[in-house]
């Protein structure tokens with residue numbers, strides 16, 4: 001286990017501490033991975049500190065996506081998420097197409113020590129290098145300000161995901177996620193809890209990043225706690241937006257749209273959303289067996305039934321013709337989202353295009369590998385070999401050199 005893995009998230013970090021001073025101390029002890037401390041914190045998390053606020057509503061009011069009081073919805077998930085996209089695009093429209101030069105802002109004080117900002121960003125870079133090697137390589141071509149901002153966002157996303165997917169996941173309650181969300185609010189209010197939050201506080205004070213996609217990602221984690229089946233693609237789409245589409249919306253304000261692009265801001269945000277959805281759908285198709293072993297099926301139940309399949313077939317891990325046909329359809333859908341995403345990458349600022357192309361081309365190849373494994377995603381993990389990655393990267397680089405559209409774009 002890597003050093004990064006030990007400290008990327010610990011239950012203590014979502015504990016209900018007694019205030020800022022405690023936060024400072026916790027922040028300073030961030031690198032203490034002592035087992036004892038974790039156990040103490042796990043207990044505190046389980047008890048929830050008497051501040052349980054989750055009430056199991058279908059859609060949290062903290063999410064941008066709100067149901068009627070009866071829990072009914074009149075719109076599809078796609079329509080509701082598109083509404084979020086439009087709001088995000090409108091929020092940043094003016095600031096996004098500004099020049100590459102960013103106005104220098106005063107440093108955010110890092111808990112426990114002033115002036116640790118660059119160290120905080122370095123730590124974020126280390127996590128990124130540890131978890132996402134290829135993508136991290138791609139960020140090297142970005143401007144230093146943008147690179148470190150993406151690192152800070154990456155780390156926050158990774159820590160959020162670790163809450164429900166990491167080694168301490170069994171201790172995470174809805175109340176713990178509420179505390180994580182309070183802590184997020186503090187980040188956006190310039191009151192970071194620890195160094196890594198400090199880097200994010202600095203990032204959100206320098207770039208036109210909105211809090212909503214971050215809140216929505218936490219909502220996705222709540223969904224993961226209360227749900228292990230998805231009735232149909234509409235439900236799955238909403239989950240994919242929460243946990244991955246949000247990443248696209250967080251990233252565009254950092255990456256920037258090329259000043260010469262004539263594409264609408266909305267269309268670029270829509271492509272970013274599509275890339276998140278495509279990545280998550282791919283991730284789900286890659287991990288069917290692994291997820292099933294955790295009792296989770298992230299596949300639309302109605303489509304499984306139409307294909308003559310059930311959870312039982314998945315738990316049994318049978319690669320049958322029915323399964324192959326079903327998988328072909330799922331792969332086809334994921335590829336359509338990648339196609340939609342491609343239209344937007346070219347519109348990003350020149351230096352941001354390579355990391356996005358690289359991640360797109362490589363993630364998309366996982367689908368090819370599932371096919372090459374004859375759709376056995378139960379016991380074989382689809383994996384893109386180093387040599388295939390090496391071949392793909394120059395292709396991604398060549399794609400990144402294509403300039404943005406100079407005519408009014410018809411991107412949807």
Ligand SMILES: CC(C)=CCC/C(C)=C/CC/C(C)=C/CC/C(C)=C/[C@@H]1[C@@H](COP(=O)(O)OP(=O)(O)O)[C@]1(C)CC/C=C(\C)CC/C=C(\C)CCC=C(C)C
Nearest residue numbers: 154157158161244247248251272276279280283344355359
């Ligand atoms: C260049 C680039 C890819 C930038 C994004 C960097 C960033 C902030 C990534 C955060 C990713 C993260 C840790 C998300 C937490 C939730 C999660 C784990 C989602 C899954 C990612 C894959 O992770 P992995 O393979 O490690 O999965 P396991 O945990 O091992 O199961 C996801 C599948 C989704 C990630 C979503 C994206 C990377 C969205 C990318 C979209 C953009 C960067 C927008 C680009 C702009 C246009 C216009 C197309």
Ligand SMILES: [Mn+2]
Nearest residue numbers: 283284287291
């Ligand atoms: Mn997965």
